[in-house]
Structures are given as C-alpha cells and as structure tokens.
Amino acid sequence: MNIIEINKVLSNKVRVDILDWLKDMESNFPPQINVPDFGNGVCVCHIQDKTGLSQSTVSHYLTMMHKVDLIIATRIGKWTYYRRNEKMIGEYIDLLKNSL
Amino acid sequence: MNIIEINKVLSNKVRVDILDWLKDMESNFPPQINVPDFGNGVCVCHIQDKTGLSQSTVSHYLTMMHKVDLIIATRIGKWTYYRRNEKMIGEYIDLLKNSL
C-alpha cells in the first residue's frame, strides 16, 4: 500500500464523492441492470450519470481507484460493477493514523 | 477544514516526510539556532538541509502545509520555526475516518 498514491487518488472531490456514494448504493443509485441487487457494486454507467462527467473520465477515475485497491471490480456480462474495498480503506486509515 | 486540499498537500512524499520528521524534532534535527529548545519548532534552513531541495521549494512546501493548518509557524527574529499542529492532524484523521 502506497500512502502517497492513495492520497493522490483522494485529492479529487469527484473521486472522494464516488467512494462516499458507494457506502450506500441502494439510496445513491437506481436499481441495477442485469443483476438482482448491489452485491457486486454499481455499474460504471450509473456512476457516470451521477457525476455528470464523460464516460472516459469516469472509467479512468474508477481505474485509478481500482489500481490502488480502494475499490473492487467485478465484470458480469457487458457490465463492470464497482464496490468499496472496506479492508483496504480501513488499513489505509490505520496506516495514516500511525504514520502521520 | 478542506479534506481535498489537505490530501493534495499530503500527495507529496517530501511533505509527508517533513510532517514525520517534526514528530521527533530532537532526533531529526540539529540543535536550534537562537532559541534554547524545540518548543517553537524547527527553522526552515534545517528542514531545507534535510530535504536537499532548494530554499524556495521548501519554503513553498511549508507555506502550503501552513495554509491548510497542518503546521504552526512562529517567527522569532530572522527565523521562522515550524511545528506540527497536532489538533488539526487529529481532526483530519477523525474526519477522514468518518467521511471515507
């Protein structure tokens, strides 16, 4: 885990917002396409709608967040579902608490 | 307190290192100039020496860190001494814990 790289990812309001929205997927996003519930996360298109940014930008943001393990990706059919990686987020906060 | 702005400041290894060095000023820096102890912090020149970066860059970094209240500045004579703002650092971690 690289704190500096995670901090870079968290230096953008939209990316922090996405992480926050994923805390309560049921209230922040419409019902899923193709899957019965939010067990695997939220698809990119719904996250895109909520941000108002372009598809490529949101995909890029999610890829960044995934690269530093803040979120988990699951591909089902045409869709990629993203959800929070609570273990990693917790470890990041603990490490920050100790190293800061 | 703006989490995004603080995260930007903490997206650079040198700035995070400075914050870390200031946790134990006695072991990380030579004796102070002009003041008997580290009560007011460490002067810019000693921080500059330890980073190996230019004076202007280090001054700029310290100003950034000061603007988001991660450190406290005290001017004594020609020198500016910087020390950690433990209250703010603690509040930042708490806010991060709740908002992330």
Place this chain on the structure above:
DNA sequence: ACTACATATCGGGATATATCGATATAATAA
C-alpha cells in the same frame, strides 16, 4: 543607512493531472 542573513514570493520550464471526444475491446443479441 548599509550589510548580512533567513525566509517568502515571483517567473518559468519540465512534468503530471483533468477531462474531453474518438477509437478499441469485449460481451450480448439478432
């Protein structure tokens, strides 16, 4: 006032990030 020194600010070139539209890839449907 003049000099010396510590720090802050300015201006700039190199590098990185933000964000878009266009294109590629991958999966499904017809």
Place this chain on the structure above:
DNA sequence: TTATTATATCGATATATCCCGATATGTAGT
C-alpha cells in the same frame, strides 16, 4: 456474422504541480 451496448484505452489540449534560480521582504547588527 453483424449490430449494439458497456467499458477501457488513446490522443489531445488545458490546467496544475514540481522545483529551480532570481528577486523581494523582513529582521538584526554595525
């Protein structure tokens, strides 16, 4: 196979950050 759809990647431009040297500001000593 072809068309459609979801997502990822590419290429480009605008903006921001990194980091320097030069200059300005503030303080103290002579």
